[in-house]
Amino acid sequence: MATNTAIRVRNLTHTVTSNTGDLTILKGINMEINESESVAIVGSSGSGKSTLLGLLAGLDVNTSGDIFLYDHNFSSQNEEQRALARGEYVGFVFQSFHLLPSLQAIENVMLPAELKGDKDARKKAEALLDKVGLSHRLTHYPNQLSGGEQQRVAIARAFASQPKILFADEPTGNLDEENGNLIIKLLFDLNKSQGTTLVMVTHDNELAKMCDRQLVMSAGQLTEKTL
Amino acid sequence: MSFTFRLMLRDIRSGDLITLLMALIISVSTVTSIGLFIDRLQLSFEQESANLLAADRLIRSDELISDDWKLEAQNLSLEQAERTSFTTMMFAKDSLQLSQISAVSNNYPLRGAYLVDDTLFGTGQSTTDSPKQGEVWVSSRLASLLNIDIGDEVEVGEAKLTVSRYLVRDPGSSTSAFAISPRAVMNIEDLAATNVIIPGSRVRYSLLLAGGRDTLAEYEAWVKPQLEDGQRWQTPAQRGERIGDTIGRAESFLLLAGTLAVVMSGVAMALASARFVKRHLMQVAILKTLGATPKLLTRVFAQQLFALLIVGALIGLGIGWGIQEIIASLLSSLVSSSLPEPSVDRLWLGAATGFISMLVFCLPLMMRLIKISPLSVLQPNAKIEQNTVFVYLIGFVGMYGLMCLYTNGFLLPSIMTVVIAGISLLVAGIGWLAFRLGRSLTSGATSGWQIGLASLYRRLVPNLFQLLVFTLIIMLTLILIGIKSSLIADWQQQLPEDAPNHYLFNVQASQIEQINDETTKLNIQKSDWFPMVRGRVTAVNEDTVQDLYPEERGEPELFERELNLTWSDTIGEGNELVSGDFSAEGLSVEQESAKEAKLSLGDELTINIGGNIVTLPITSIRTVDWGSMQPNFYLILPKSVLEDYPANFVSSLFISDDSAQPFYRVMSKFPTVSILNVGDILKQIQTIIGQLSQAIQLVLLCILSAGALVLLASVRSTLEERLEEGALLRVLGAKSSLVRQALFVEFGALGFFSGLIAAIGAEGCLYGLQVFIFNTEPSFHLSLWLFGPLIGVCVISTIGIFASRTVLKVPPMLLLRGL
Structure with missing residues (x-):
């Protein structure tokens, strides 16, 4: 595999079983994403964007085909191995933030580093929260923060483990325009400063346009949108 | 600080772990407190009953008790005391009186206490002493019959003994109703000097034992196979069937209550675990996206559960101990006797409840938690892999196992399980x-x-x-x-x-009226008089008892000994007709003894009454309420059969503490009448x-x-x-x-x-x-x-x-x- 390829997908097919029978969501997808690239996956609701994102991040197992994340072939790995790979390479930002409600902002950000056994977790988390402008909110719980603030904590958490690839699922979907813009700026700034590969699912065309490439998901097929 | 510990502290802060901990504490403390309390009650009942036996266990023998048996008891470090009981004439001044005498060792009684008094017919003070060598304690009745006081000398056989106290209650006294003479207690060291025990004398030897439950059980296992005819191993429970029955029911109740506590504890744990898991599903999915491996999560939750178990069990055991102490102290202020200390080794039950509850209610749900797909963060409605039937099944089996462990049996847990399933x-x-x-x-x-x-x-x-x-x-x-x-x-x-708390025996027909007058004067309530004639069943239908039981073993009680026979126009208080017709001219048999002897209506019993043989068909079978304290009989014969034999009469009376002294004084006018208190x-x-x-x-x-x-x-x-x-x-x-x-x-x-x-x-x-x-x-x-x-x-x-x-x-x- 070329060293500058972060993600490589070959003949990816994914079928789920529902009450009405088998449903093929992804149909023979092939793609490559290079290191430090920013890629937007766009498409209508139910087209399979989030499913693809989940598979690329190793959150689920595909039905057939191969997904390589650096030298990890997720298709042949078990959950234990995939989790290790996620811990090593991957960061996430979700539409609904997914902060742990029982943890303070600082503790949420410390989690990924703590999982790696990093002794400087707190110091790093404080620096990241400072970067996202929340140094005054360290000990607040998620329900004491606004939506925009919660997403900023989530971004700080995503970068806490210094991931090589950041997956973002509709990161501005639950935010107003002002907060959305703030989040986008943060995301791209951090992406650039840390050299992270960014893979983002979004409905927001403006946001998609800011990415290096746009991939369109339609009826289980993926096509490159020519810019 | 480890990751597990940090996560745990955060969970404690959020209250989720506290709910689980509380459920565990409730489980452990409820089962512990009830288990310990029941144990204390059982010990207390045993002690109460042991007081009646004067020991924890007793060997009764018609022959001298073998030295080997005493040696073995000594080897096992069991406390032992001896009692030799016999009936003999006691002489004083110019009087003599047949007396029931117990010669006891210095450390008698091992359990309970004598009640003695320095005043004739006094109500008595408790003492654990026994008569010293050269002394004798006599009952007030015996003293009044012999016309003696404290300090007087009496003769038992060839020995001269000095009366030092009046005996009110002898803790191990026989309650056998038909060998009642006035009682006396002497020291066993004086027995040889009396020379009253000669070959062929009717003597009852008792070896009394006290010690730990396990040691007693070990001794029982050793001695029981060596027991011969005329030798019996007695436990406190056998001593008073009524107490045994009462305690049995109470124990059933407490056991049931404890089992219900176990069920409730299980429900509490299941609910708390389900809540914990529900609140942690998304948290675990997020941790997985952040790179937490199933192995790490398993370790984290296993360590958390273990820490929770240790803390919860310790607190639960402590609280459980405290609660039962509070119950016991509340109880001790309500009743006079105090409860024995609880046994520390009963604490394992509470700890086991905590451990098993954790294992069956918490662990399966936790495993499910660990299996949640990290994809749930993107698709919150994604189906969570769950094996609900399996989880419920484990919980159900665990609950059943806990109940079995608690009750040490299967019947009650099985009934409860069926009931819960039905409900x-x-x-x-x-x-x-x-x-x-x-x-x-x-x-x-x-x-x-x-x-x-x-x-x-x-x-x-x-x-x-x-x-x-x-x-x-x-x-x-x-x-x-x-x-x-x-x-x-x-x-x-x-x-x-x-x-009724007293029986009068050996009353002649001519004395009835006088005794009635005296009791009426003293305002004492009394049952009817029942005539009694002694007789022995010798044959059933055509078969003699010897033919039916040639080895003289396993004979039903009805054939084993001479019985007291009576006649009556009515079926009597506390008796209920089960089959046949009760009539004054029929033969009525008590149900349990009929069952034991395999008798039914129409069977003919041959009875030897004073050398005369009568054969009668059974015309009715009835139940008897032995607890009624009224005179009760196995066999009621036709009046026409018994009325020509010399009969003596029996009655039961209630004598209050106030009327005891005057009553005993009055009864000393009837020296031939036996009184059983x-x-x-x-x-x-x-x-x-x-x-x-x-x-x-x-x-x-x-x-x-x-x-x-x-x-x-x-x-x-x-x-x-x-x-x-x-x-x-x-x-x-x-x-x-x-x-x-x-x-x-x-x-x-x-x-x-x-x-x-x-x-x-x-x-x-x-x-x-x-x-x-x-x-x-x-x-x-x-x-x-x-x-x-x-x-x-x-x-x-x-x-x-x-x-x-x-x-x-x-x-x-x-x-x-x-x-």
Whole structure:
């Protein structure tokens, strides 16, 4: 595999079983994403964007085909191995933030580093929260923060483990325009400063346009949108 | 600080682990407190009964007891004492009197105490001393018959002994009704000097033993195979069947109560675990996306559970110990005797309950938690891999195992399991029908009724589960209250305060009138006089007893010895006809003895009465209430058969403490009449019953408190959804009163139906328990049907509304954000 390829997908097919029978969501997808690239996956609701994102991040197992994340072939790995790979390479930002409600902002950000056994977790988390402008909110719980603030904590958490690839699922979907813009700026700034590969699912065309490439998901097929 | 520990501290701060810890503490402390308390009561009953035996165990023998047996007891470090009882003439001045004498060793009694007095016919003070060498203690009756006082000399055989005290009660005295002469106690060292025991004398030798349960059991196993005819191993339980029966029922009750506590603990743990898992599902999925491996998560949760178990078990054991100490001290202020210390080794039961509860209720759910797909963070509605049947099955089997462990048997746990399964079906059926009906009768959301009833049907499965939990707890409460009331009523009915406590024997027909006059003067209540003629059953139909039991072993009691025969025109108080017709001219046999001797109506018994043989067909079989303290007989013969034989008469009387002294003085005018005082045994029974009645009420209180906590936990487990709904309603403009009304309807309906189903279940269970476990008459409990639904509605809606009060007070925005 070329060293500058972060993600490589070959003949990816994914079928789920529902009450009405088998449903093929992804149909023979092939793609490559290079290191430090920013890629937007766009498409209508139910087209399979989030499913693809989940598979690329190793959150689920595909039905057939191969997904390589650096030298990890997720298709042949078990959950234990995939989790290790996620811990090593991957960061996430979700539409609904997914902060742990029982943890303070600082503790949420410390989690990924703590999982790696990093002794400087707190110091790093404080620096990241400072970067996202929340140094005054360290000990607040998620329900004491606004939506925009919660997403900023989530971004700080995503970068806490210094991931090589950041997956973002509709990161501005639950935010107003002002907060959305703030989040986008943060995301791209951090992406650039840390050299992270960014893979983002979004409905927001403006946001998609800011990415290096746009991939369109339609009826289980993926096509490159020519810019 | 390890990651596990940091996560745990954060979980503790958020309260999730605390809920689980509380459930564990409730489980461990309830089972511990009840287990320890029951243990103390059992020890106490054993001690009370041991007081009647004067020892923990006793070997009774018609022959001298082998030195080997004493040596073995010594080797096992058992305490031992000796008693030799015989009947002989006691001489004093110019009088002589046949007396029942016990010669005892210096350390007699090993358990209990003598009651002695320095005043003739005094009521006595307790002492654990025994007569010194050269001394004799005589009963006031014997002293008055011999006309002697303290300091006088008496002769027993060739030995001269000095009267040093009046004997009021001998702790190990025989209660055998028909060998009663006035009693005396002397030192066993003086026995040889009397020379009264010669080959062929009727002597009863007793070796008394005391020590730890295990050591006694070891000795029993060693000595029992060596026992020959005429030798018996006696335990306190055998000593007083009435006490044994009473204690047996109380133990059944306490065991049942304890088992119910185990069930409640299980429910509490299951609810808390389910809540913990539910609240952690998303957290684990997020941790997985952040790179937490299943192995790491398994280690984290295993360590958390282990730490929780250690902390919860230690706190639970401590609280359990404290609660039983409080119950015991409450009890000791209510009854005179104090309870023995609890055995520390009983604590394992509480710890095992904690461990098994964790293993069966918590672990399977935790495993499910670890298996959650990290994809749930992207698709919150993604199906969580779950094997619900497996989880329930493990919980059910675990609960059954815990009950078996607790009761040390299978019967009660099996009955309970079947009942719980039956109740589950009933709850599913009735609940589904009622909630569905409620929904179909209402539409719209303009009143609390409509919203409440709609909620019941919408959350059908969780509501049915909650209905089951409520039903079980209310049912268990009703059962315990029902049993408690009927047990206590039964005991009180059996032993009224004026139950006869003395028997008069060997009364001649000519003395009856005089004794009647004297007792009337003293205002003493007395039963009728029953004539008694001695006779022995020698044959059944054509077969002689020797032919039927050639080895003289295993003979039914009816054939074993000479019996007291009587005649009567009526069937007598406490007797009930089972079959045949009772008539003054028939032969009536007591049911249990007839069963033992395999006799039925029409069988002919041949009876030897004073050398004359009579053969009579059995015309009736009746039950006898041996607890009535009235004279009772195995055989009642036709008057025409017995009236020509010389009979003596028996009667029972109630003698109060005040009338005891004058009564004994009067009776000294009738030296041939034997008096048997069973007042001590009765008092002992009444003490135990008093203790038991108080004990089971306190245990009940303890269980009810645990039940209330479980109810609260159950309400809390579904609180979040209700809070969310309430908050939404308030956002949409609903008044607090509407939300409150909806909550009241929902909880009230749950309470009503759980109370109703609980009443059905409790009535059925009480019937089964009364008939099969407690052996009492089954009865219908109207109050259950009234109180069940009433308690259900009041308690559940109060707890529900109390637990949900935040929805009415806190601004809806805060609630919605916090969810």
